[in-house]
Amino acid sequence: MHAITIAAMQLPLAGGSVQNIAAVSDMVVAAAEKGAEIILPPELFSGPYFCTIEDEALFALAAPTADHPSVRAMQKLAKQLKVAIPTSFFERDGHHHYNSLAMIDDNGEILGVYRKSHIPDGPGYEEKFFFRPGNSGFKVWDVKGTRIGVGICWDQWYPECARAMALMGAELLLYPTAIGSEPYDAALNTADMWRRVMQGHAAANAMPVIASNRVGRETDAAGNHQSYYGHSFITNERGDLIAEYGDNEDGILIASIDLEAARLFRAGMGFFRDRRPELYGRLTEDR
């Protein structure tokens, strides 16, 4: 048996950078104390989710990878606790701005940066104003004796992203996220659909999926309220929820995954054996 212990987390992030990074750090420490080896904080955790309004002043939140306070704090913690921390942050790279993730390994080193490929845009989630669509391509990383793929929030709706990471050898798929209410439609709660699509990735690729979301109400400078619905979870390799929160809880979710059992199950199902890549060309056409 080759097991790995992973942790998701769910927490309110309405505060400022110092407060939020401290809150995430506390959860990282708590997860590590419970044996977690890979610990996933939510998307853009260093502040409130700022994409509710299109305001150029908010670009001041971006920083180069090595300088971003979230990255620096998680590097220090990762090294100290010997854990891997996929760290979501707002990246500035020259005149470009990305919704990025620094993969920090258990030495506190940055293995690389993934830049969110799929950028949403709509009321409450005006990300196309802030983020250039990522130019890194999908990424996987070897950490803690396994290989993981990380997508960022809106990426989680895309089977292509999950499959690409799986084909690159990922054994676990992780998604930091910031999703909640839809200001234009109070009746629309996407939580079920959001979980469903990722549980679908787990089933289709026969591998565990981990998602960390923020929770609770935030108010932006324009006085808009937006609530984040939590529902963070960990699935097994069949897409069953093995750890989960609702929309009114915060804390850490921990699960131990038997990677060898997952590998055998995946091989036995034969999904990868029976793929027909020569038939999938339509997916790569720009039309």
Added chain:
Amino acid sequence: MHAITIAAMQLPLAGGSVQNIAAVSDMVVAAAEKGAEIILPPELFSGPYFCTIEDEALFALAAPTADHPSVRAMQKLAKQLKVAIPTSFFERDGHHHYNSLAMIDDNGEILGVYRKSHIPDGPGYEEKFFFRPGNSGFKVWDVKGTRIGVGICWDQWYPECARAMALMGAELLLYPTAIGSEPYDAALNTADMWRRVMQGHAAANAMPVIASNRVGRETDAAGNHQSYYGHSFITNERGDLIAEYGDNEDGILIASIDLEAARLFRAGMGFFRDRRPELYGRLTEDR
């Protein structure tokens, strides 16, 4: 509002060709009487699911499209009832054998044939012995004022198949299927995982998914028993189950889909807007 009424069906198919085709025909008639315009029988309904044993004698069940009794019976019914019937059958084409589907429109004409692309193989489901992997590519058809895509059973596990059909303009995804117990592992029930992956396709493509499965126990010539778990369903464009059966029921499932509402929802979610086909090349590589 542009609505369409669709029907799935679930029934035992342990009998012979005449009996099974009569049972399916009765359900097609019943569905049409309830207003269904597109009616989906299960996979390979003209007999018991025969791929439990690798026996060359079973190739005698195959026939050219125009001669197959399932196709002929459904053509007659489709014309008479003015309904479209995606009809699964065992196709012989020269020395080739395919797990195929004839798309029969409401004039009783065959619009084309789709040949199952993904062929499973394992205890109880020895399809690689019988079926050449399909060479038709994925297909969509215009019927009853909408465009539908149909995958066949194992295809349903593949996000690539669902996405390709969606990109080809499908507004509804249909899957005839024959799936049930796993003879090598009595504890393994894939019903939840099977539904999950298709509900994932519905969510990821923001369109309804319809699946028809056989139900009940069948015994093959070698005395092997295999039970099919039903769980046929229809989802809406968010992947919510709006009509469903368990593993101990048979009959027809009917749902009316507001195609215009689904189209607006799909556009509003923006999943197709935000795709990055230039990043999906890994999916088409044969490695």
